[in-house]
Amino acid sequence: MTSNNLKNTQGHMGDTSIGSAPMPRISAEALMQNTREIVIEYQGSDYRLRITSNNKLILTK
Secondary structure, eight states, rough: OOOTTOOOOOTTOOOOOOOOOEEOOOOOOHHHOSSEEEEEEEETTEEEEEETTOEEEEEEO
């Protein structure tokens, strides 16, 4: 797996800024910490973020 498969590039998926300040950015590799699936807790609910066999990111509740 290469980091290019997971890294968002500048300008991809729209502007990466909020007003005049840049949007916070974290690499998928740093977030996933060498695993294929993590659980993200948000407002009392668990969400699963996983890397598929095609190296796509999927977020499910």
